[in-house]
Amino acid sequence: MIYLLLITPALTLVLIVFGFPIVRYSWLSLHSYSVLTGLDVIPNTAANWVRLLNDDRFWQDAIQTIRFSTLSVSIELVLAIAIALILHQKIKRRGLVRALSLLPWALPTTIMALGWRWIFNTPYGPLENILNTIGVGTFNFLGDPRYAWLTTVIADVWKTTPFIALLLLAGLQSIPKDLYEAFKLEGGNSNQSFLRITLPLLEPYIILSLLFRIAQAFGVFDLIQVMTGGGPAGTTESLGLYAYLNAMRFLDFGYSATVMLASFILLVFYCLMLWILLSISKRIYELII
Amino acid sequence: MKKKKIFVIILLTWSLIPFIWQIYTSFSTPDSLLEPFFSLKHKWTIQNYLQVIQADPPFFRYLLNSFIVGVLSTILTLVFAIPASYSLSKAPKSIATTTKLFLLTSSLFPYVLLFLSLLEIARSLNLGNSLVALSIPYSALSMPLALLLLSTSFSDLPIDIDEAAKIEGLDIWQRLRLVLLPLIKPSIASTAIIIFLFSWNEYPIALTWISKPNLITLPVAVARIAGSSIYSVPYGAYAAATVLGAIPLIIIVLVFQKQIISGLTQGAVKG
Amino acid sequence: MNNNIIKKVSIKVFRNLLLIFLVIGGLSKSKAYTPIVIDILMPAPFIDSTKERVDSFNKENYGKIKIRTTRGPRQTESVSDLAISSLLLGKSDFDILLIDVTWLAKYSEAGWLIPLDEFIDDKEWSLLERGAILGNSYKNIPYRWPLLADIGLLYFRKDLINKVPETPEELLSTSVKLINEGVVSYGYVWQGRQYEGLSCFFLEALHAFGGGWIDSQGKVLLGTKPSIKAASWASRLIESGASPRSVTNFTETEALQAFEQGEAAFMRNWPYAWAELNKDNSPVKGKVGVTTMVAESNGRSVSTLGSWGFSILSSSNNKDLAYKAIKYLTSVQSQRHYFLNFGYTPTYKSLYKDKELRSNSEILPILQQALNRTEERPKTAIYAQISEVLQKQLSSILTKQITPKEGMNLAKSKTLKIIESAGSI
16 A cells, blocks of 8 residues: 555656646647637637648658658667677776767757757858868758758767667677677677677667657757758758647647647657568568578 | 777767867857868957856856756655655566556657647646746656666565565665665666756756746757847857856766766666 | 753744844835836847946836846747747736737737737827838737837948849849859858748848739739749849858858858848948948849839837736836937947937938938838738748748749648638738
């Protein structure tokens, strides 16, 4: 009984903060609640959802969010595995190296986003400066739809790779050394041991960090707001930013709630798809190896 | 051996170069930033720092606000999370697993999507513009991770210790305070630091809950100055602000790197 | 024994504390009345420019009224976000907001502002220049009293060109010519980033080609021939090299920076740039001229209206005093001060005839001329959405994602869709 008493406050808090919004959004998404209704809540059945289905901007942002999450998380994962393998070996001043490589993760996103915005600035930023000096020409990173979203990916990769690397490092450290020795005795080389031992045993860690990062990347907001504000041509706008704009700039809370709920549903779908894809590729992997 | 060294150097360069660039910018005069690199005309200055420090409200105010919120949310979270995770570790396995799954899902939730109803809560309960109130959603948001981390450490303790203390006649509070807490101190430390970092860095909720300029936290303050000024591009001042804003975190990371890393990795291993 | 001591000590402490409180209370009562505080939120730059006037108001009303200003962010949209947060959080901390012309419809529709017609009569409005009267009312009710007028202007380097271009084509060809001659590296710089400044730039282009954005009947004029012409002109500016490619990421700041460094021959910007360009350390001091916007012969030369003004919040407890403060901060005397020290465009007619001002500044006649050609952006509570649609399509056109024709047609259909889901404009 006392145990129940001890756990209730904490769980209630979690339930209020995570559960209430879902309920509230579901209700709001069936109502008009905007500056045009004088900030009164008026039922409008499914008008918000119909609007959402026809809203190009929402779908463009959905595609952008998925594109952003997929690319940045993939790069992060590959880099992180490499970094984890290196850090796993004995190196000098391992603590210091780890602490320094963890810095990008620990800094507030807005701070680093501001830094990156200046680095990619045209024409005075350092990158354009270097490229101009060596004669490559102007790229117009933040003003060109082809590059702008990639710059946000780079900033995100920079920030979160060390975090994943550390998670994977923990995984590596949990693999018993004897396994490798036994494998060596059987005549396997180090490439094979990576594929046969390291990767399969690392799998839970990879899955976990994948899930964690995908969810975070899906909610990308600070980075985009500060670095590009959603432009150029709306190509970097994320779902989080669109929901924010609907509420705080357009004062359309009913629609904002709809966008948020829809984003959440999309995220669940995306994770399911990913899950299926991962299981299939795991099967194939097992067949090949 | 050589290869490894090169790799480590690349890794560190990649992590630190944007930061070094900010430091360089923050000490440059506005005019020299418009010149190509290594220009002879380059001039150094501390004007950018003076500008940031003497602004109204002074920059340290934001650091202080972030610090206050960070400390309050950490304390609040731990006060709730420690007893809760203890009882979670005592719960029957099926219940514990379900709860943990629920917590894991919550911790994965992209919380930026919560800001609208949190704003509504703030309005109806009159919680806006208060650093104390801001620490409530923060601690709720960090609760899932805190519960996962702490309940794992509680489960890792040998059962006998708790049982023995019970037989000694200690009640649940005494057992927690005198016997169990000292044993999971390292875990508490790393949980606390991760919560602190989260609260220090949080942006969307701080953005919507605080509208008084002298109460805003560091990330919001930085994003606000990011908006282009009408008169010139004060990149030097931006850079100075980012450097000042980063210093406390650099210290925290360097001092507590062991706790941070063990906290993060434990969360991954056991969570 | 022990307890007794504690009791005695605590009684003593309590008594002393009580005494201290009484003394403090007595002191504060014996002082003059505590003044009623009027809180104003303004973007950071305006805090500095109004400081002297605020101080003198507080001196004149010492002990009675005190204006307390709150420094908002610099960027227009961030100020709006801050103001909206404070309004959404319940009772706002402010009595007065300094608001941009584009927020007026939204704020008054939300019921956050009070109508000012009980304070201001027609006679008072008639003292203002035409361009300063515009942008203060919504549905024919005034909600705002202007602090300064603001209009789009064309800046040029009078040391580099003989004849000021009058049509968009001339502007383009002169820019290209100057670049080819190696005189400047950029020709014409403007606001091409996807943000509100792009809408301001384009509104002028639309009218220059004889078109418009949304007319007074609420008809969307995007997608028409003039709009396509305007969009392709903007796109050709970049294509021909008349404007740098990076102009698609330029705000006022970047444009001003390039122009001030002597890298550009023409610039679209607001009046504040004049003072900045003629500062002592400015590389182009004395070499700059200002004129009104270019236009085709069948179009109209217009300047986008972008003014700031004070509104009183419905939640304010001291509306009369708030109005008194507004009048003081925007008086003829204040406007003169702002113009001479910060280059703010005056709102009162009388100031344009003022000898001292005229002798002090060569651009005053041009400002007046531009004020009389000023054009408002659509006045609707859903302006932000509509403007973002336009910005996004323009940005796509300028970065060669789609053709001007496709872009303008898309802008039209998307604008119509937004109006439809809003129910009306």
